[in-house]
Amino acid sequence: MTHHNPLHLIEETPFTADHCLKCNICTSACPVAPLTPLFPGPKTVGPQAQRLREPGEPSPDHSIDYCSGCGICTLVCPHGVKVMEINTQAKARMTETHGMSPRNWFLSRNELWGRLGTPFAPLANFAVRNRLLRLIVEKVFKVSARGPLPGWAGYTFRGWWKKQAKRFPRPEPESDANRVVYFHGCSTNTYEPHIGKLAVAVLEHIGLHVEIPPQTCCGLPAQSNGDFKAARRYARTNIDSLVEYARRGIPIVGTSASCMTAIKGDYQHVLGLEDEDARLVAENTYDFMEFLDKLHREGRLPADFQPIERELPYHAPCQLKAHGMGRPALDVLDLIPGLHAWEIDADCCGIAGTYGYKAEKRDIAEAVGWPIAQQVYDAGADTVICDTETCRWQITSLTGAKTIHPVELVAQAYGLSVDGYRPPVVAAAPPKDKETVPGW
Template identity: 50%
Template sequence: MTFTDAADRHYPAFSTDACIKCNVCNTVCPVARVTDLFPGPKYVGPQAQRFREAPRSADHSVDLCSGCGFCTRACPQGVRIAETNSRARAEMVEERGSSLRNRVIADTDLLIRLGVPFAPLANFALRSRILRWIGERVVGVHRSAALHPFARRTFQAAVARRRVSDDRGPDRTLIYFHGCAVNGFETSLGRDAISVLERNGFSVIVPPQSCCALPMISNGLYPQARAKARRNLTVLGDYARRGYRIVTTSTSCGYTLKAEYAEMLDLDDPDARAVARQTWDICELLGDLHERSKLDTRLAPLDRELPYHPPCQLKAHGIGTPAMDLFALIPGLRAWNSEHDCCGAAGTYGLKRERWQIAQDVGRGLFARLRERPAPDMACDSETCRWQITASTSIPARHPVEYIAESYRRWDAAHIGEVARAEAGTQLGAT
């Protein structure tokens, strides 16, 4: 990293200059609230930062930061606390190395490559208490941690024979970054996402892609993360620079593409800038269509309660809660916001043997609230949060766009024969 301005507050370590010690960050930290092991964002962030000098780390407690980012957003002075912590962790990992466990759980591409071909066997192992117990002792992944069963076939394999060209241009063509969750675990979400986007008149290209690298970033494995990011930028950058929008169905991947490649990994080239600018969360994109009266709102009623939990990563986007706005368009759907800050999963944080209980304690309030007002299932935009919620409450969790897709499907079923689709494709959505 080269610097041209020591006062550039966008660079996390420099932003700590703005700390006035007011303690606001400490009041919002979900981890410090539940465990005395974590000394809080002010201590590990702007305070400890003044004593850090690579390559010799003085501290270890920063590793308990879950990276939820509440501190950064609460800070009235603009200190990028969570980002400072992430970099401090990366420096620690660079100096002291990383556990095999962390390197494995951070490499989702590898897990999918190993797990999907042997899905029946792997899923049996995930369900086996004895194997999970062994996994906890040997690998360090908590036996009760939320691990989603592998898909029988990757999403990439499923769409391999799709042939979609970009010749309708950037206004009518979207690039779908499905991320690891869809690729290896929740392939039906990918199909729903494509159907909803196509319903709104877009051609959807699914390019070859790697893990966005967030799990590596949050485990401090920056060099590995950079390699993944560069591979993605090569593919996505070309589209983005030509004005194509990239759509994600994971607020985590989306945030990584929008912000973390530059902020954490120091990837600041035209590709990275274009990808950051052109990446849209799917609900953000649909909400934007609606703001501009371009959304196909022929939505059939879903008469039910729907609990919704906005994940931390969504809050980091700074786009409000577009899923709630979309739910309001579905007749009969009574969506309510969990009003709770964090489920505790924080990506791979809650998987770790020594962190699992902390993650459970962080999410406890949310889980209690979801149990108080039972519903058949609930919605959340981020996969690891969904899995954590389901594992902790037994309530199935789905991505918001799956409800939109279902509502569209029901509308279609009720209007068989009407020539809606083709028409919609030309008049709505793509601009």
């Protein structure tokens, strides 16, 4: 957003602290501060402590480690203080000064573990589901035994796509207007490939030619653990790979709302990559549901939705709220006849990326997410819709409910299925496919 403002300098993250009136609106909205005496709240560790953070000086306090980075503080501030961004930068200074724990390094490298675990999926899945092993890991590594780790699919989305593209080559479109780039993220690549497959099926149903260029982790896990060096490396790899498409005006869409937050905003406002390429990529990047909503407004979204007679709760992840795009998932799901998706009133599910996996923070993460569980229980819902993977895993671990990405419902309503996959919400209903993508 910085490029809209002629007063560029005072909009830069560290300087926004000067807009702080100390009104404490951020403290009253922070989901973490009321739950632990270890975190004094966003105003205290953010704009207040910022005055004591001199370049080259050590970080003034360590309580900032208990900030989950959910960013609710930045959203509620009426004066434009980038509280979460200030805090994340301060965390990075701490990591720079004191180094990184092996645990945090481990949690920052999910891209690596995703790839390494894939060939050994059965063994890896056994390990993450084995209670005893998890307890040992908690003792030794401080990764909470209750943290909801995903399972490996045993193959990668990219591998699948490569084969698909080879077996069923898609014709090249006449113009770039019908092209779209899909950013799958690490989770879709190795843990939940079905989301990527459904996303591609929906995009192709719309009539778009999907491109999936090389990409790596968005960098958010490394960033939130203070490893800016690694985060910038990841960011640069993605920017370099995507910028060609951005220059041609080809939209880049992704099904992980958190990865999209990083590409659209954090690369610039947190990691400080303020160059033209980063800006171009950010400008052309869309959350998947935001993109569908946009197509709908432009009259380009097919309206052949079959009814789904369900009432389902929806959680907007904290990192999705940071986009400033409203709730496109709800707007799009409203188009499906019979479907009533309603938004849970909760700031954050608590997991906040990697925060909720840390043994010393697991209790806080569960307490932050508790309002979600309450509302899901009260509604008697067995399925919850949510746009980000770690939030889905957290909500499932808190509620026992199944969790799905909104694209699963869109695909279902279009009658699309891949590999016979059906979202749990309609798995029980009789199949009424009217279309199967050729060769799928």
